[in-house]
Amino acid sequence: MVIIVIASTAAHSYFWSSRNISFILADSMVTTILALGETFVMLSRGIDLSVAPMMGLSAVIVGFRVQDHGLTLVPAILLGIAVGLALGLGNALLVAIVGLPPIIATLGTLSVYGGLQFVITGGRQVDTVPNSFTDLGSKLLFHGVPRLLILGLVMVGITGFVLRHTVFGRSVYATGDDAEAAFRAGIPVKRTLFFCYLICGACSGLAGVVYLMRTGSAVATTGTDNNSNLLAIAAALIGGTALTGGRGGAVGALAGAVFLSLTLAAMVFAHIGAVWQPAGVGVLILLAVVGDPRTRKLAVHRWRFRGRRP
Amino acid sequence: MTVIALPRRRLVPGWGLTLAGLVALELIYFTLSTRHFAGHGSGMLALTEQFSPTGVLALGLAVVILTGNIDLSAGAAASLSAVVMGVELQHGWNLVAAGIVAIAVGTAVGLFNGLVIAMLGIDSLLVTLATQFIATSLATSIGGENPPYGFSKSFLRLGTGTVGAIPVDLIVFAVLALAVVATVTRTAFGRALTLIGYSRLAAEYSGITTRRTLTLVFTMSGAFAGIAGVVLAAYYNSARADTGTTLLLPAITMVVLGGVDIFGGRGRVGEVVIAVFLLGYLTQGLLIEGYSSLTATMVTGILLIAALVFKVWLGRGTGESFISAAQRLLAKRGRPARE
Numbered sequence A: 001m002v003i004i005v006i007a008s009t010a011a012h013s014y015f016w017s018s019r020n021i022s023f024i025l026a027d028s029m030v031t032t033i034l035a036l037g038e039t040f041v042m043l044s045r046g047i048d049l050s051v052a053p054m055m056g057l058s059a060v061i062v063g064f065r066v067q068d069h070g071l072t073l074v075p076a077i078l079l080g081i082a083v084g085l086a087l088g089l090g091n092a093l094l095v096a097i098v099g100l101p102p103i104i105a106t107l108g109t110l111s112v113y114g115g116l117q118f119v120i121t122g123g124r125q126v127d128t129v130p131n132s133f134t135d136l137g138s139k140l141l142f143h144g145v146p147r148l149l150i151l152g153l154v155m156v157g158i159t160g161f162v163l164r165h166t167v168f169g170r171s172v173y174a175t176g177d178d179a180e181a182a183f184r185a186g187i188p189v190k191r192t193l194f195f196c197y198l199i200c201g202a203c204s205g206l207a208g209v210v211y212l213m214r215t216g217s218a219v220a221t222t223g224t225d226n227n228s229n230l231l232a233i234a235a236a237l238i239g240g241t242a243l244t245g246g247r248g249g250a251v252g253a254l255a256g257a258v259f260l261s262l263t264l265a266a267m268v269f270a271h272i273g274a275v276w277q278p279a280g281v282g283v284l285i286l287l288a289v290v291g292d293p294r295t296r297k298l299a300v301h302r303w304r305f306r307g308r309r310p
Numbered sequence B: 001m002t003v004i005a006l007p008r009r010r011l012v013p014g015w016g017l018t019l020a021g022l023v024a025l026e027l028i029y030f031t032l033s034t035r036h037f038a039g040h041g042s043g044m045l046a047l048t049e050q051f052s053p054t055g056v057l058a059l060g061l062a063v064v065i066l067t068g069n070i071d072l073s074a075g076a077a078a079s080l081s082a083v084v085m086g087v088e089l090q091h092g093w094n095l096v097a098a099g100i101v102a103i104a105v106g107t108a109v110g111l112f113n114g115l116v117i118a119m120l121g122i123d124s125l126l127v128t129l130a131t132q133f134i135a136t137s138l139a140t141s142i143g144g145e146n147p148p149y150g151f152s153k154s155f156l157r158l159g160t161g162t163v164g165a166i167p168v169d170l171i172v173f174a175v176l177a178l179a180v181v182a183t184v185t186r187t188a189f190g191r192a193l194t195l196i197g198y199s200r201l202a203a204e205y206s207g208i209t210t211r212r213t214l215t216l217v218f219t220m221s222g223a224f225a226g227i228a229g230v231v232l233a234a235y236y237n238s239a240r241a242d243t244g245t246t247l248l249l250p251a252i253t254m255v256v257l258g259g260v261d262i263f264g265g266r267g268r269v270g271e272v273v274i275a276v277f278l279l280g281y282l283t284q285g286l287l288i289e290g291y292s293s294l295t296a297t298m299v300t301g302i303l304l305i306a307a308l309v310f311k312v313w314l315g316r317g318t319g320e321s322f323i324s325a326a327q328r329l330l331a332k333r334g335r336p337a338r339e
Helices: A004-013 A018-043 A051-069 A073-099 A104-121 A131-138 A147-165 A167-177 A179-184 A187-214 A228-238 A248-267 A274-293 B016-031 B034-066 B074-090 B095-120 B123-144 B154-159 B169-186 B188-198 B202-206 B210-236 B245-257 B269-288 B294-315 B323-331
Strands: A139-144
Touching: A004 A131, A018 A051, A018 A147, A018 A167, A018 A187, A018 A228, A018 A248, A051 A073, A051 A104, A051 A131, A051 A147, A051 A187, A051 A228, A073 A104, A073 A131, A073 A187, A073 B188, A073 B294, A104 B245, A104 B294, A131 A187, A147 A167, A147 A187, A147 A248, A167 A179, A167 A187, A228 A248, A228 A274, A228 B123, A248 A274, A274 B095, A274 B245, B034 B074, B034 B123, B034 B188, B034 B210, B034 B245, B034 B269, B034 B294, B074 B095, B074 B123, B074 B210, B074 B245, B095 B210, B154 B210, B169 B188, B169 B210, B169 B269, B188 B202, B188 B210, B202 B210, B245 B269, B269 B294
Parallel strands: none
Antiparallel strands: none
């Protein structure tokens, strides 16, 4: 995967300007943070299709507070996370407590949250965000390093630590790998799942605020209109997190998101029309899953005798 | 091969009856609350024009979901077919030839899905997620900056015309629905695909050519998406690249609301048909009452969740042990507990 990144950069020498690269990196942070949340859910053998409206709702709610009531930076971030937590709680209840299949529960909340976002905006939009926000989104810390990248890296670090070195993180892997084994081993499967969806919500909420910093605007269709959902899932997948649970990690989400942004930017540089960008993402997903022999269902023993641990 | 009798355990007695009751309630409510809704009886029929294409999409998806897979590319494939149809008509193609080619394009998308999923053994969610993106790009680029519009009257009859009082696209939907019901319940192929959804392992051990069946199932879904796309082009009198994509979520909702188990192996296409009417009339009724389309979408989501919570709640206390229940619910593709 690294090779492809190098190849795509080498093909366009002008591509490797620090300004361009830092722009791409900053751009990929929204997807990265979404993908981090999605990683938790996917590791537990679930899927969350509602990250896009959760992010959009957070961006819209925080945006209005900032625009109309002069909310400052730190409370805004906290509010965004709180909104995400509240929405994630809905998913968590449906999946972990009621026991609905994740794909259906989050498909339902996708519609509900999307509608809610529309109702809240009521046709208005956020367009005047103070400089304290947009500076963080677009200014560089020092030469070539955008400030957002630091935020993203910190998030990846925290996520990686939680997944690798805490009881909860190990429970997530165990639950996703084999829920029954985890249950029999005394792992609180329901509680683990519950927190996975909660964390995914919080990450989406944070991503909403970051989106606000990055673009300085938010409308009723923010998140849902540019396929953030699928981009987040694609980033996690390309980063090596398996849809079947129990395999993957935080760094993969970062790598996947950056790789995705890089490739899309490279396509722009190669004068490939914007209409082909979705196709690029599609081909990348296909290549990632076809190229990874571990994703194949070789015979029927795949999930049963998978000795590999992350 | 002898016919395999699948153990049919009904989680909720008479789910179809419940749905039908809801449809009746809904129709009565909207008729009373909105004067224009019934429109002397024919208006109610005419409303089906709005959701027949979604219904066709849902039929194809129902078959896929019965095998325990999912086809996220169906909506995009429908868009692609619609655009292809529009471009062909603009170039003065013969109606029948254009229709066949447009449906063939949708079928090709399905065939590609099927081949990759069945032959390479990759999760259908991933593959169709990818082909969804690819089909969308294709549709956008073929459609160009100015999507084709303004087709001949004879073609538009397919989308907005009527035979007697019955809209043509409702007839298309009805014929396809009957065909799918017959295929799933009365043929060896239908039995095979249900068994694959119930337990792929058991299907393989009982000599079913699971790969061929899966490929066929996805091809079928692609073909249905193609038909839906052609009908959509005729209905809107234009072929934009996003016509079909927005229908995917309602179509999946219809299938799940119709009681098809998302893990496969359980469900009746007949009940999906009732769910198509339930959701279709609900959306249209809300729109006529002046709610925005996003509010209608929100209600759709709430309905989906409520229906499932209701079902899960009723399914409790059927003697299923907690572990097997937990396993069934946790597993995304429902592999455990079936083998």
